[in-house]
Amino acid sequence: MKDHDLSFDEFDEINNPRPEECDFDRVVESAISRRGFLSVLAVGTATFLTGTSALTGRADAAADRFGFAQVAANGNDDITLPQGFTSSPVVNWGDPLWSDAPEFDWSVRGTAEQQKMAFGDNNDGMSIMTVGDKTVLVINQEYTNRDIANAHRESKLPETDDDVLKGMLAHGVTIVEIAETDSGWGVVKDSPLNRRITPQTEMDITGPAAGHDLLKTAADATGTKTLGTWNNCANGETPWGTYLACEENFNGYFRSADKDMEVPAALKRYGVGVDDWGYAWAQIDDRFDISKTPNEPNRAGYVVEIDPSDPTSTPKKRTALGRFKHENADVVINKDGKVVVYMGDDERGEFLYRYVSNGVYSAGGSTDDLLVDGTLYAAVFSDDGRGKWAELSEAATGMSAAEIAVHSRIAGSKVGATTMDRPEWVTSNPNKAEVYVALTNNKNRGIKPNKGGDETPVGGPNPRAENKYGQIVRWMPDNEDHTAEGFDWNIFVLAGNPAVHSDDKAGTPNVNAGNMFNSPDGIAFDSKGILWIQTDGNYKNEGDFEGHGNNQMLAADPETGEIRRFLVGPVSCEITGLSFSPDRKTMFVGVQHPGEKGFASHWPFGGDTVPRSGVVAIKRDDGGVIG
Numbered sequence: 001m002k003d004h005d006l007s008f009d010e011f012d013e014i015n016n017p018r019p020e021e022c023d024f025d026r027v028v029e030s031a032i033s034r035r036g037f038l039s040v041l042a043v044g045t046a047t048f049l050t051g052t053s054a055l056t057g058r059a060d061a062a063a064d065r066f067g068f069a070q071v072a073a074n075g076n077d078d079i080t081l082p083q084g085f086t087s088s089p090v091v092n093w094g095d096p097l098w099s100d101a102p103e104f105d106w107s108v109r110g111t112a113e114q115q116k117m118a119f120g121d122n123n124d125g126m127s128i129m130t131v132g133d134k135t136v137l138v139i140n141q142e143y144t145n146r147d148i149a150n151a152h153r154e155s156k157l158p159e160t161d162d163d164v165l166k167g168m169l170a171h172g173v174t175i176v177e178i179a180e181t182d183s184g185w186g187v188v189k190d191s192p193l194n195r196r197i198t199p200q201t202e203m204d205i206t207g208p209a210a211g212h213d214l215l216k217t218a219a220d221a222t223g224t225k226t227l228g229t230w231n232n233c234a235n236g237e238t239p240w241g242t243y244l245a246c247e248e249n250f251n252g253y254f255r256s257a258d259k260d261m262e263v264p265a266a267l268k269r270y271g272v273g274v275d276d277w278g279y280a281w282a283q284i285d286d287r288f289d290i291s292k293t294p295n296e297p298n299r300a301g302y303v304v305e306i307d308p309s310d311p312t313s314t315p316k317k318r319t320a321l322g323r324f325k326h327e328n329a330d331v332v333i334n335k336d337g338k339v340v341v342y343m344g345d346d347e348r349g350e351f352l353y354r355y356v357s358n359g360v361y362s363a364g365g366s367t368d369d370l371l372v373d374g375t376l377y378a379a380v381f382s383d384d385g386r387g388k389w390a391e392l393s394e395a396a397t398g399m400s401a402a403e404i405a406v407h408s409r410i411a412g413s414k415v416g417a418t419t420m421d422r423p424e425w426v427t428s429n430p431n432k433a434e435v436y437v438a439l440t441n442n443k444n445r446g447i448k449p450n451k452g453g454d455e456t457p458v459g460g461p462n463p464r465a466e467n468k469y470g471q472i473v474r475w476m477p478d479n480e481d482h483t484a485e486g487f488d489w490n491i492f493v494l495a496g497n498p499a500v501h502s503d504d505k506a507g508t509p510n511v512n513a514g515n516m517f518n519s520p521d522g523i524a525f526d527s528k529g530i531l532w533i534q535t536d537g538n539y540k541n542e543g544d545f546e547g548h549g550n551n552q553m554l555a556a557d558p559e560t561g562e563i564r565r566f567l568v569g570p571v572s573c574e575i576t577g578l579s580f581s582p583d584r585k586t587m588f589v590g591v592q593h594p595g596e597k598g599f600a601s602h603w604p605f606g607g608d609t610v611p612r613s614g615v616v617a618i619k620r621d622d623g624g625v626i627g
């Protein structure tokens with residue numbers, strides 16, 4: 001397998017192996033605490049046996065809360081939806097955003113000049129936002145499928161400087177006005193709101209790390225100005241109309257011309273090493289060569305706040321929200337007005353975080369400091385269904401505020417934060433003080449420590465060794481106060497395969513042969529309080545995953561625990577990104593990396609075309625509200 005066929009985690013695993021030493025006895029002791037595991041399950045078998053449709057997948061579509069009948073798992077190179085729903089393409093990788101931009105060139109999969117003015121690759125988190133009377137899609141372009149974008153090169157990797165720049169410019173964020181016409185939703189070319197934000201866009205660094213020596217480089221002696229954002233995974237939205245783009249696997253773009261360089265431990269914790277991931281950005285920009293610019297990796301791994309209403313605005317990196325492999329940023333306005341942001345760090349054995357602002361939000365008031373001035377916490381779960389937020393304070397960590405902001409993982413280790421099964425999206429229930437996190441999977445659970453050497457014992461919210469399927473965990477803050485120290489927690493669903501396994505790999509009772517899935521990743525509530533689950537998992541449909549089919553999207557009822565499959569994506573894609581039109585009659589869903597790893601996909605254009613990630617608009621055939 002070539003490096004570019006590996007997942008981010010697999011690459012890190014090979015290039016930055018974790019410490020070997022692990023207190024295995026303690027791990028095993030914890031693993032066998034099955035009573036503890038059962039006691040924290042959210043809902044007992046009895047609850048599920050009363051809901052026949054949850055077990056059989058049959059449903060009276062009109063009469064229940066979901067409003068659709070479950071679709072079957074499949075391996076089709078298409079989008080499958082329930083009867084009564086239709087999808088149409090909105091925008092795909094390489095689509096021009098301005099009328100003077102060239103069309104996508106299928107033969108070379110675009111050029112740098114063309115990509116600069118076009119929708120980027122591998123769209124991920126997104127928000128439909130309203131600016132005046134315009135509807136705007138703001139969307140992350142997480143990374144590139146190197147073997148697809150460079151399929152005309154023998155190496156299937158970027159070779160020329162233009163190839164490298166094309167790949168670089170396919171990253172970042174796209175802001176594009178969209179509109180619905182008789183032919184469906186589509187791009188409004190030349191809208192004054194259209195903007196590409198790339199790894200070359202100037203940004204401000206704000207918060208406790210701004211101006212610190214760790215962030216200074218030859219090009220920026222102030223440590224307050226940086227260029228660009230990349231590997232933007234999922235997202236967040238603020239009530240003051242800004243978009244949050246979250247930098248995830250920022251490490252895979254750095255390399256060192258000096259292969260014997262001793263990489264500092266603080267960079268190793270984030271997987272920065274002497275080899276990049278096949279992007280070759282150092283070939284055109286010394287910033288990505290850590291032997292020349294050792295502080296540049298400290299300037300990535302943040303949440304970036306973007307104002308889509310002003311195309312001339314400078315995006316702001318919010319170091320107060322910590323530096324790690326950010327998945328998304330779920331913003332909650334607490335009952336006292338404080339801004340609370342829940343965030344996951346998606347790597348095996350890393351932590352779940354909470355940010356609490358010092359100031360309070362009021363509509364129309366200043367929001368300048370709300371993501372600048374505040375406190376970061378990491379979650380500590382107990383096996384008894386309780387948990388607490390450990391403050392990443394100078395006293396608790398022995399680190400300065402700037403060091404905590406830059407080396408947040410190290411700070412989390414110092415307070416004994418719970419090592420998690422890869423925290424992906426976090427989302428809060430709009431109807432109650434209750435927050436959900438998708439823990440996607442973790443083959444190292446109970447086997448290996450995290451990159452900082454913290455053990456990964458089996459138990460609590462991570463109850464299965466070598467976790468193949470993932471789970472969704474939820475917590476309820478004490479006194480319905482999102483700033484409270486303590487919380488209760490339980491497991492909403494353990495994904496699994498009850499057709500293959502009868503032990504805990506079968507999953508919780510709300511998983512059955514009709515609705516099974518693996519690797520929950522994107523999770524988000526709609527306005528009705530339905531929890532939508534998007535998967536980024538094993539799509540080989542064999543062995544442990546037989547019957548799971550392609551990656552998919554499901555709907556879950558947070559009250560009953562019932563889960564029903566709504567959508568199946570095309571071959572080898574991941575389903576990620578969810579938002580709704582202002583009238584809630586259109587659901588926008590993202591399809592990422594169809595055709596990755598050499599699987600044959602021609603989505604969405606068919607024939608023998610190159611697969612191209614994109615966004616689809618889903619509507620009810622009766623024109624009704626969808627979410």
Ligand code: FEO
Binds near residue numbers: 124142234327424
């Ligand atoms: Fe970019 Fe953790 O998914």
Ligand code: CA
Binds near residue numbers: 233327521522576
């Ligand atoms: Ca994800």
Ligand code: CA
Binds near residue numbers: 424440521536
């Ligand atoms: Ca994922």
Ligand code: CA
Binds near residue numbers: 536574592
């Ligand atoms: Ca992905």
